[in-house]
Amino acid sequence: TIYVVTPTYARLVQKAELVRLSQTLSLVPRLHWLLVEDAEGPTPLVSGLLAASGLLFTHLAVLTPKAQRLREGEPGWVRPRGVEQRNKALEWLRGGGGAIGGEKDPPPPGTRGVVYFADDDNTYSRELFEEVSTGVGMGKEAKWGQFHQLPWLPVLLVAAVKGSWEPGRESSLLPLCLPKSRNPCGTKRVRDPRALASCSSHSAANTVGRGHGECSMVLVWHTRTEKPKMKQEEQLQRQGRGSDPAIEV
Amino acid sequence: TIYVVTPTYARLVQKAELVRLSQTLSLVPRLHWLLVEDAEGPTPLVSGLLAASGLLFTHLAVLTPKAQRLREGEPGWVRPRGVEQRNKALEWLRGGGGAIGGEKDPPPPGTRGVVYFADDDNTYSRELFEEVSTGVGMGKEAKWGQFHQLPWLPVLLVAAVKGSWEPGRESSLLPLCLPKSRNPCGTKRVRDPRALASCSSHSAANTVGRGHGECSMVLVWHTRTEKPKMKQEEQLQRQGRGSDPAIEV
Ligand SMILES: O=c1ccn([C@@H]2O[C@H](COP(=O)(O)OP(=O)(O)O)[C@@H](O)[C@H]2O)c(=O)[nH]1
Numbered sequence: 001t002i003y004v005v006t007p008t009y010a011r012l013v014q015k016a017e018l019v020r021l022s023q024t025l026s027l028v029p030r031l032h033w034l035l036v037e038d039a040e041g042p043t044p045l046v047s048g049l050l051a052a053s054g055l056l057f058t059h060l061a062v063l064t065p066k067a068q069r070l071r072e073g074e075p076g077w078v079r080p081r082g083v084e085q086r087n088k089a090l091e092w093l094r095g096g097g098g099a100i101g102g103e104k105d106p107p108p109p110g111t112r113g114v115v116y117f118a119d120d121d122n123t124y125s126r127e128l129f130e131e132v133s134t135g136v137g138m139g140k141e142a143k144w145g146q147f148h149q150l151p152w153l154p155v156l157l158v159a160a161v162k163g164s165w166e167p168g169r170e171s172s173l174l175p176l177c178l179p180k181s182r183n184p185c186g187t188k189r190v191r192d193p194r195a196l197a198s199c200s201s202h203s204a205a206n207t208v209g210r211g212h213g214e215c216s217m218v219l220v221w222h223t224r225t226e227k228p229k230m231k232q233e234e235q236l237q238r239q240g241r242g243s244d245p246a247i248e249v
Numbered sequence: 250t251i252y253v254v255t256p257t258y259a260r261l262v263q264k265a266e267l268v269r270l271s272q273t274l275s276l277v278p279r280l281h282w283l284l285v286e287d288a289e290g291p292t293p294l295v296s297g298l299l300a301a302s303g304l305l306f307t308h309l310a311v312l313t314p315k316a317q318r319l320r321e322g323e324p325g326w327v328r329p330r331g332v333e334q335r336n337k338a339l340e341w342l343r344g345g346g347g348a349i350g351g352e353k354d355p356p357p358p359g360t361r362g363v364v365y366f367a368d369d370d371n372t373y374s375r376e377l378f379e380e381v382s383t384g385v386g387m388g389k390e391a392k393w394g395q396f397h398q399l400p401w402l403p404v405l406l407v408a409a410v411k412g413s414w415e416p417g418r419e420s421s422l423l424p425l426c427l428p429k430s431r432n433p434c435g436t437k438r439v440r441d442p443r444a445l446a447s448c449s450s451h452s453a454a455n456t457v458g459r460g461h462g463e464c465s466m467v468l469v470w471h472t473r474t475e476k477p478k479m480k481q482e483e484q485l486q487r488q489g490r491g492s493d494p495a496i497e498v
Pocket residue numbers: 006007008009037038064070076081082083085118119120121152154224
């Protein structure tokens with residue numbers, strides 16, 4: 001099983017992003033989507049989308065504490081995003097439950113798998129998941145704590161065994177690839193490593209086997225979607241001619 | 250057949266956009282992708298992507314004349330984008346040939362279908378194409394010229410018969426839905442009609458049948474992807490530590 005962990009939060013483009021991502025994930029066999037809302041509880045938009053997606057999923061939610069939230073005008077990198085949500089998913093993986101928004105066919109405890117952290121706005125090639133799946137069941141050991149501390153890591157990949165992470169077994173997590181510039185595995189750099197592309201070795205097995213990834217192909221892009229301009233709409237709303245609020249966007 | 254017409258041009262996020270879109274299109278049965286590059290000829294990036302996509306396609310190219318190109322700093326709406334490319338695709342549909350980049354299984358002349366104009370950066374729900382396909386073969390007549398003149402219309406939908414558009418038959422084109430605010434069919438407005446969402450009636454058949462679309466569901470989002478910031482990369486390049494140019498992004 002590939003466990004794909006995705007933090008998500010309410011904004012104008014949220015549904016567009018999740019539609020796009022869910023359609024990509026629907027191309028991947030043996031995938032379980034852990035969608036974690038940055039919200040007090042599950043929202044109808046996300047619940048509806050998951051139900052319609054045809055995917056196997058677990059719907060979680062946890063609100064990022066106010067003190068950790070990005071303030072208006074603050075540059076994105078000053079605060080971690082999606083961290084509480086990723087940890088919530090790891091808690092579930094460790095057998096902690098908490099599928100407050102419901103789930104569809106969660107794998108039984110003990111199911112071996114790979115955990116892949118996929119932000120909701122990035123672009124993923126379907127080939128990435130073929131590569132990811134080759135990481136399943138590899139035996140190399142690593143300290144979870146190392147990675148746990150990093151504030152945000154959209155492309156962290158670890159092998160995992162669901163529901164069997166008692167404290168003593170945390171080391172069963174295996175980092176397969178950390179393809180950012182601060183990548184401890186090491187990969188060739190590609191154009192604009194921060195904003196555009198994650199370098200992914202063509203074969204993750206290869207990467208892990210050698211400890212150092214030779215990047216040969218880009219399979220993930222750190223795309224960001226523009227915030228829509230709402231000035232015109234706000235003006236129409238003031239005139240009582242705003243868009244139909246009954247239509248979900 | 251659904252003929253999806255997509256203009257595309259070289260930029261940092263081009264491959265990401267096309268990967269995302271091609272994966273969406275791969276979920277749709279009986280689809281033929283007319284991908285038209287805004288370039289002098291086919292590029293290796295696009296050719297490679299089409300070959301790997303598994304889709305049925307026709308690869309066209311035509312360069313937008315310099316006088317019509319957007320200038321640095323000019324707001325997007327002052328010039329049409331993708332118009333030459335859409336017209337190129339229509340030429341091919343009329344039987345004009347010109348698949349300079351190659352093609353895979355083009356439908357034989359006379360194949361009935363629907364033409365859907367899909368920009369490379371928008372977000373499409375797979376359900377949209379189910380709706381689109383219901384438009385095939387409807388008998389209502391309309392003047393092609395009406396729509397041809399509009400500078401850009403990402404969500405114009407017409408019924409067509411491939412290779413049989415002699416001048417006298419241009420009226421076989423049927424506008425099914427023009428879901429922008431200037432929509433001549435008329436639809437309910439939704440939040441931010443320009444930047445975010447195209448309102449698509451739940452059933453196009455319904456829309457066309459009544460002449461006025463009652464929008465009940467959004468199935469297309471006019472997303473735009475942020476331009477990546479390249480300052481850091483340019484600095485590294487000056488130091489001779491730039492990204493590996495051999496790796497396609
Ligand atoms: O307040 C927030 C901001 C972001 N995210 C999620 O955290 C991840 C990373 O956020 P973003 O894409 O904005 O950060 P980037 O890495 O692109 O700067 C995404 O899946 C977001 O949906 C979140 O849950 N709450």
